[in-house]
Structures are given as C-alpha cells and as structure tokens.
Amino acid sequence: MKISSSFDAGSIEIVSFEQFDDIQLKIPRDNAAEFAQWFYFRLQGAAYQHCVLKFLNAGESAYPKGWEDYQIMASYDRINWFRIPTVFDGQVMTVEHVPLANSVYYAYFEPYSWEQHLNLIGQAQGSGICQVTDLGSSVEGRDINLLTIGHEVESDLKIWVIARQHPGETMAEWFIEGFLNRLLDPQDPTSRALLDRATFYVVPNMNPDGSVRGNLRTNAAGANLNREWAEPSLERSPEVLYVRQKMMETGVDLFLDIHGDENLPYVFVAGTEGVPSYDERIAILEDEFKYHFRLASPDFQDEEGYAKDAPGEANMTLATAWVGETFRCLAYTLEMPFKDNANLPDDDFGWNGQRSLRLGEAALTPIYAVLGQLRNA
Template structure:
C-alpha cells in the first residue's frame, strides 16, 4: 500500500484518485453534480516529501474546455497562501503536473482557490466597515445564504457581481480587492455619486462543492437571466429581483476564461435595443482601463454578436436590454496575462485584486457620463 495520500474532501475540493504506481499518480476531475461540465480541480497530496511525482489528470481531454489546457500551468502551494505555477504539460488528453516535494504536504488547484470559508471571512470583515449595509437576499438550494452588500449614497446604480461560474475563483479575488477599495477613503468620490451593490459570490453551492460552472442542481446560472426560477436558479432570481427594485446604470459581471491568456471585457452587442451611445460607453470603459494598467488589453477577446443575435439568457445582455445599462463582462485568465506576464505566479489572486482597483478608478472617472 502506498504511503502517498491524495484527497479533496474539503471546501471547494475536487479530484478522484484512480491509482498510484510508484511515482505516478492517476487522477480524474469529478463532474459538476447533474452536469457534464468539469474542469476545476483542487486537491492535496500528503506523504511524498523527498520524491518527485507525476500527477496525471487522465480525463482532462473530456473536460468542458480542453482547448484551454495547452499553455496552461497548474497552481501549487505548500501553505495555502502563495500559489505558484507548477510544471504542467498536456498531451493525448492527459494533463500532467510534475512536482518535486520538499514538504510533507502540497496542494494543487486549477487556480488559487477562494473557498466558502474565505468568503465568510470576507463578508464578516467588510460588513463591519462604516457605511456598509449587508443583507442576505436569498438562499441557495443547499441552504447557503446569498450575501449582498450596499455601499454609497449616490444616484447612479452600480452593480458588481461575481462567481456565477464557481470554478472561476479569480472573480472573488477581484471582489476582495474591490471591496477593500470601496471601504477606503479612495472611494469617496465614486460613493458620493453612486450606490454600489455587490454580490461577491453568486454561486456558493458550486463553490463549496468544487464545481466548475454550475450550482447544486447542475444549472449554469449565466444562462438563466431571462427566466430565473426558484427550483433551478434561486441565486439569479433573488439578484435580478433586487436589480428590478434599484435599477442598473452600470453592471460588471466578473469571470475567468480558460483559454485566452489575457484580461479582456465582453459586451452586449446584438441586443434588440442597441444604441451607438450605449455601446460607446462600453468601449470607453475598456479603452480607459487599457490606458490605466498594463494588466488589461482590448485586442484579444470574444467574437461580437451580430445585430439582434444577443443571448438574453446571459446577464450582461439581459441587463443592457432590461435597463439600458452599460453592462460589462470582465474575463480574467486561468493562464497569465501575456502582455504583462509573471513567470512565477502567472495571473494570480493578488493581481486580480489590483485589477479591481483599476476598474473602479476608471469607473469613477466616467460615472457622470453613465
């Protein structure tokens, strides 16, 4: 019997051990519950100190976005704080992580995790800040609360929400950076002109379960915004209902992208009510952000929808159409932001936090025009 132990039986964990043969460990990622989606992994290895192991995720080729594996490097940590890029390769449908263990324990993940324990600590800390109002606006199908924070008193209604896809953990790192800035003196100009509504984690159940893309019953929340329901997507239902009460002038939906090695935004081209004026404000946001930080660019991104072909089940399109909002999807990479690459950490939680500050500083500069 091997003295190497692999497990993912913790908050946000996901892996299945297939077998151990000497220095080779074969693994599988587990599907999201009631779904074909899988790609998020997060597990620990114990008992390998002094050995070099080859960790093989043998079902990587059948994952949701296999085209995202080439050029990708897994994240590894020995302290759950610093997550460095690991020696990773992809061939013949197998993702291989090679790691020399100099400690008794090491953790591996698709990206630096942001667990529900971390979420609870964030909410507890921010809710105590002056000027912050917290509400639980709904309950998930697993019985977890949907946390909502309101900051500011201005007339413009700004909505920030993240982690519809729970495996995109960089989105909640971004939220931590945003909330730290919003509760600092630096935010005073924005908060005098805007009320900022924040849902740091739209999908607590998927987060805790270690899902890539869905909630507890296999629902992709970002395909529910046209007709959310209490039995399939209560998370979207409670958020959209509150948006209907407040209105929305600007919305930012924070995500991660598996394949594109850059930060970029996606918009609402193709909505039935599209106007050039509304679209120009979206473009201005991206241009200003690219000018403000080397960690953003506007050349790479998703194809734009043709006129009249927007998918209104997606939040960015739905909110632009429903409210006439300047509605933005921010995508951050699981790989790195190649225009400003970091060979040790790649794109990271800390860089996600800094990008949030840049986004909000840019928003402050254009809030009067929304």
C-alpha cells in the same frame, strides 16, 4: 502516500497512486452536470520524492484547449500559490514535481474558500459604510448576500457588480476583494468621489453551493447560472431569481459580471452589441470605459476577446445581455485568464489571486471616468 479532497471546494478522482512517479487521476464532473475542469486536492507523504501526476481525462474536459500553455498551481500553506511546469499531449495532462514538504496542495486555480467569502463580508460590514443584506437562500440553503455601499438616495447612480456565477472561476472573487478594499478605503479620493454620486450593489459570490462543492460551472441543481437570466426559477436558479428581483427594485446604471476564461490568456470585456436596444450612446460609453481601464491597468487589453454578437443576436439568457437590455445601461462581462496574461507574463505565478485583486482595485478608475455619462438624459 495519501491523496484527499474532502474539504471546501476539494475535487479529484483517484485512479491509482501506488508509485510516486505514476499517480493517476481524473478530473470529476460538476455534481449535477457534465462540466469537468476544476480540481483541488492534497498530497501527503511525498516529501522530496519525484512525483508524476497524470490527469488521464484532461482531453475530455469541458475546455481541453484550456490545458494548452497552462501550468498547474501548488501551495504548501494554501496562502502562497505558485506554478509548476505542466505538459498536455491532447489527452493526458502530466505534472512532474518534487514536493519540499509532506503536505502539498494542487489546484486548477488559486482557490477562494467559503471561509474567505464570509470573512470578506464581515470585513466589508466593519467598514461602517457597507450594509449586508440577505437576498435569499441557494438551492442547498446557503446565504446569498448583497453588499450595499453608499447613501442609497434616489439621485444616486446604481452600480451593480456580481461575481462567481461560475464557481470554479475563483479569480472573480479575488477581483471583488480588491474592488471592495479600494471602494471602502476612506483615504482613496476616487472611492470618495464615487460614493458621493453612486450607490454600489455587490454580490461577491453568486454560486455558493457550486463553490463549496468544487464545481466548475454550475450550482447544486446543475444550472449554469449565466444561462438563467431570462427565466430564473426558485427550484433551479434561485440565486439569479433573487438578485434579479433586487435589481428591479433598485434599477441599474452600470453592471459588471466578473468571470474567468479557461482558454484565452488575456484580460478583456464582452459587451452588449447584440441586444435590441444597443445604440451609439452605449457604444461611446463602452469605448470610454475601455480606454480608461487600459490606462488604469496594463493587464487590461481590448485586442483579444470574444467575437462581437451581430445586431439582435445576443443570447438574452446571459446576465450582461439581460441587464443591458432591461435597464438600457452599460453592461460588461469581464474575463480574466486561468493561465497567464500573455501580454504581461509572470513565469512563477502566472495569473493569480493577487493580480485579480489588483485588477479589482483598478476597475474603480474606469467606473469613475464614465460616471457622469451613465444616465440617458
């Protein structure tokens, strides 16, 4: 029997694996921070054995409530992922599984590898209507790429979509894949209508270092990028610094920041109610966007989510708050679950990459619905 994690986004700490029915593990922290939640590893040599995997420090992780009603993900080929029954007693998370092959992978959520990321960019560029721009380099020198889709004329509305500020929230880049697939489809009438009036700026992966390292929430310097927007620095958060600089060049009429939530089993959005400039115009836009999103995808709902900020009490270090206030625009953080969508559950797969991808496709519909109301006359 062998356990390994020396691959892209791999992360696990081995305590003991002398017996198939007593495999003891720990979830590692991010490389330069205390957040511990993401894991991804390979088990070999255990075909048809009754394996019991115990995550000893689950109760000490960044989001221990995230393990309640959670089921671990597994795959034999890293393409088809499925859920396995999982038990959490408040401290230890236990998984019982009989692998049907000698090589099996386990992960917190369906990964989105750096190779997939590069392929996604290449495919987008191959569409002929997408320009790839290098904004700069991450802390460890990885490329921060911007995809620009549209005519880039001055009269165009400027729509920005970013994902994976928190690298372990891989559903965010699955969302981007679906979003791009539809936006770049010349036969899709919604996409064609959007690109007649808007230019899209998409950053598929804001945190390449954390993604490759297998971090949950931070970059290689230990920065939570979604707390760096007020004062990003070249040393600590160049990823935010470069994206913010480009936004100041282009302007922003609509902004979406794509995430995953460890605790809540729903798809929802969080807006800018607490920023100083929030007004009735933005409130109407928010309601219109959510109404059309619900029609476009039954996975989206607006009953459950984060508590709204009181007026003037927004955390201005967050991307959505900073962008919404700076550009006086509609800005949303979109959250998807690590668990399942409790309103539309799937016992075999839970929430996964394909459902995230489909949500990304659906997101074009509410954008189109509010397009004519984005500019403040």
